[in-house]
Amino acid sequence: MVNAECGQLFTIEGIAAALIMLATVFIVVNTTSVYTPGDTHVNDMQLEVIGTDALKMLNTPVSMSGDGKSPLVRMIEFNDADAFNKSFSNILNNRTGADPDTIQFSADISYKSNCGATKNGVNTTHFTHSERARPKGGLFGGEHAVHVSQWIILDDYNTTTFKNVFPEQCGSNSAKRAALVEVYLWRD
Numbered sequence: 001m002v003n004a005e006c007g008q009l010f011t012i013e014g015i016a017a018a019l020i021m022l023a024t025v026f027i028v029v030n031t032t033s034v035y036t037p038g039d040t041h042v043n044d045m046q047l048e049v050i051g052t053d054a055l056k057m058l059n060t061p062v063s064m065s066g067d068g069k070s071p072l073v074r075m076i077e078f079n080d081a082d083a084f085n086k087s088f089s090n091i092l093n094n095r096t097g098a099d100p101d102t103i104q105f106s107a108d109i110s111y112k113s114n115c116g117a118t119k120n121g122v123n124t125t126h127f128t129h130s131e132r133a134r135p136k137g138g139l140f141g142g143e144h145a146v147h148v149s150q151w152i153i154l155d156d157y158n159t160t161t162f163k164n165v166f167p168e169q170c171g172s173n174s175a176k177r178a179a180l181v182e183v184y185l186w187r188d
Contacts, residue, residue, distance in 0.1 A: 051148035054091040081128035
């Protein structure tokens with residue numbers, strides 16, 4: 001039989017042993033958990049892949065007959081922001097479920113200036129944005145924005161429609177120009 005003094009000692013010893021076991025479990029679990037960048041940024045990587053694939057699809061010529069220009073090049077050369085919005089949004093937000101995705105975007109075009117105060121400098125012109133994006137109010141939404149880009153080669157940069165996109169272009173040089181289509185994507 002155990003007297004009162006021994007019973008109290010067994011109780012204190014049991015509580016101390018339980019605390020030691022809990023502390024050991026806590027330390028072991030925390031030291032064996034390894035977080036990799038892929039674990040924490042999977043959504044951003046998936047969004048970046050979707051955006052890159054959408055731009056590549058738009059920058060692929062439909063057929064090699066004719067001038068061989070891609071739909072993206074034609075949209076930029078003719079300043080057709082509505083066609084870009086429709087095509088790019090359809091590709092981005094298309095999925096097999098009943099509800100479409102909620103990816104928003106803002107597209108800019110960067111190019112090298114060949115005249116004026118910014119000669120040999122890089123200029124960026126806002127091209128278009130998705131329906132619910134606020135171009136001057138900043139990005140909004142629940143996730144981080146990701147950046148995707150695609151190089152394009154443009155021909156007739158001195159045409160009237162092209163000057164609407166690139167107002168700083170001047171002169172009579174009609175050589176091909178490289179431009180960078182940059183798109184910021186985020187989920188609403």
